[in-house]
Amino acid sequence: MNSNIQEDNKYFIIDLFAGAGGMSNGFEQTGCFKTIGAVELNQSALKTFINNHSTFAGLETFSDIKKVDFSKVDVFNSVPKKDLIVIGGPPCQGFSNANRQRNNLISGNNQLVKEYVRAIRQLKPAAFVMENVKTIKSDKHKFFVTNGRIKLADGEVDIFSTEEYLTKELGVEIENTSLTLIRSSNKSKMLENILHIIVEEQNEVSPIISGQNNSYLSQIRSLHRRLSKSNYIQAKNKIEARVFERMSEVINMTNSCELIAPVIRETALILDKLSSGARLFASDIKEVIETFMSINHFLLCIKELQGEDIKYKLNKPVITKGVLTVSAEVKSYNVLDYVLKSLEKEGYIVKDMVLNATDYGVPQKRNRFFLIGINTNAASNDINIKEPSKIASESFTVYDAFASLIKYMPGKDVKDNIILNISIEERIKTNSRLEKYYTEGYKNTIVKNHINTESKDMSIRRFESLDQGQNFHDLSDDLKSNYTDTSRTQNTVYLRLKHDEPSRTVVNVRKSMWIHPEYNRSISIREAARLQTFPDSFEFFGKKDEQYQQIGNAVPPLLARAVAEKILELLNKKPKYPIGEVLNQHLEVNV
Incomplete structure (x- = not known):
């Protein structure tokens, strides 16, 4: 093994479609994983990832997964397969014939799921975790049969989407599908x-x-x-x-x-x-x-x-x-069916599940799909994959996330690099049940990224008119006047959060104009990060909107941590720092 990554009792992570690194951060929080590689196309997100995973000098990063031949990356190949874990959330969008005027007929994002499968096929890790939208299980998520003429990153022809391979090797069910190419009056x-x-x-x-x-x-x-x-x-x-x-x-x-x-x-x-x-x-x-x-x-x-x-x-x-239509006949198959059967063929026992983030200490209502796979050669016992045990006996709330920040007004410019130092004594007085977690056991008092947007007069008037739990649709008509079609505006726009409940699913809350429960202002980058359970030591980089987007796209680290503990259990290991010790004993500290 490469001497740079030699470490006892550690598994090594390769994070695909890594974003800012929420999932790998959650894995590392157990004390049993170290990240050695990441693939992320967005450069600001990759910068955030690198700056928060820099403890390992040999971190290998790539931008375009389609160009990576994983079998030829020295750092990855220096790790024993039994110690290697692959994680990631490949983008996947549902297919619909309803709107043929959009830019793309086929969602290129769906093809990235195949790239994830290719990475598993080449790396053959001890275990993998794939995270995605819960609707990936629906029939709207489709792949299409190909001719088998495209070459992969390793130079081999992609036979894995041909009808012969799909039916004879995987037993995937294929159906005829009509794609509407044009519909014109x-x-x-x-x-x-x-x-x-x-x-x-x-x-x-x-x-x-x-x-x-x-x-x-x-x-x-x-x-x-x-x-x-x-x-x-x-x-x-x-x-x-x-x-x-x-x-x-x-x-x-x-x-x-x-x-x-x-x-x-x-x-x-x-x-x-x-x-x-x-x-x-x-x-x-x-x-x-x-x-x-x-x-x-x-x-x-x-x-x-x-x-x-x-x-x-x-x-x-x-x-x-009176409507002119031209369509194309293609053959399609279900994305998840392909993924499951492909990875089973590679020697993995797999289990898919939908997890609610609130069950694992995240102060946010967020349901996400997870696929866990264990290589049959990596576990000594019979493998029975079940959902991670629920950690939180009751849901944590927006107050738990925001408490120690409430009296601090956010800055407006990311270039100002405002740094807060919130003492342990002050944090404990808030009675927030998450402060021990955000400070990593009351070790860190520094807070960065407490930045939000300078709101215009109309936005402030809207803020002032909304109570906790209300949103855009609760505004008076005169405050909606510059919206062309108010019926199409989602009920997460201009949402004022409620202190005593988990938030709704965090997206790019700057674009959605989420409002602080107590003040007439938008929530800050750090407040959004806390709703996603990023520790305060985790710093975001890039332009303001890029940072908000990185947070909205991320897997909540606490949710990932619970999944990581399940992986350890399946590999007959225990976490060095169990999640329950942080969440259930949050006030046990000597100040």
Whole structure:
């Protein structure tokens, strides 16, 4: 073993999709784990991770998991398999045919679950933990059968998504699925004819504006929305006129076939007129713009299917009740079914469960999916995986999280690097049941990241009108006036927290404008971190919104700690610092 990581009675963690490091922090709190590697694409989150896991000089970090060949990372391979643990929460989004105007047909995030499975396959750890949204168990979470032509990071062809492998090797159930590529009420015969030709002749036609020109895609959609609201269109200013000019240049440079050349010419002509200051009637240009958008979206969908190597067959365009639809037939299978059977094939006994964070000392209502796997070669006894035992006899509250911070007003600028020093005596007087935990056994008195947002006058008026437990929908109509569709606003927006209850699920609470229970202000980065049970010593880095986002995306460390203790139990070990000692004996300290 590499001498840098030699340590008795320790398991070594590789944290995939690590974020700020909430899960690995929870594991390390047991005293039995040390993090040796992390993969995280977001650079501010990775900076936070590194700065809070720097006790190990040989920490290996990577950004793009798709480029990591785990079998060739020396630090990982220097650890005995029996001492290696892989953890992580790969993003996974549900699939829906309801909205085909979104940027992506297939959620690329779902493919990252396969990358997690690949990491397990290559590393063969003693145990793994996968965390995710509880809805991952639903049928909305799908993968699609591929042709088996894409190469993985190790250079091997990805056969693991082919129909033959899925059915013969894993026994995964496959079903036929229809993907709606385009649904348009545009009555343009040009659109209908072009789609018919592309489908019938299977012509390979490139998108007019591709993803690399995303800003122009957004601009054309914005133009289309304005056509629906106004009788005429004109460039708002010189800047927008220049944008229209540049858009015309971009689409004129497209190397598309003659089939869609008329659409390109007509759209470019409209953009040229707008760039020169012309005022055009919406009724004269709407059909052209809609045709352009529909064709481009359809071609983007085809490009995505091909780029993801998905096996598909295009259906002929159909018009029903004035709506033109084109779909593709694909074969799909359930994400969780694939994960379970893939990891069982690799020699793991697996168990999935949904855990409520409040049962494990987190002052927050948060239900999350966990998949625990134990390598049959790593445990000496028969393996029977059960949920971690509940730790908290009663729920901890927002007050328990905020108590020692209540009298300290947050700063406004992350650059100020405000540091609070809250004495042990002061903390104990609050009677918070979590202070011993936040201070790591009353060893740390320093608090950083107590920063929030400078609220505007309208926000403060809203704060002032809401009582604990109320939210945006409890505001008077005059305080909702700048919201276009109030019915679509979630009930977590402008939520004033209640001191005597756990909070709702923590997201990016800056965007949601969560309000302090007692003061007319938004909650701070540190207060959000405490709701997630990050110890006060855990420091966040990046811009203000990036720090809030890191916290919202994280696995609560206390919840992770409970899962870590279950892993130790399954491997016939005991935690050095049991979670119960911190939560159930919070006032036993000599000051």
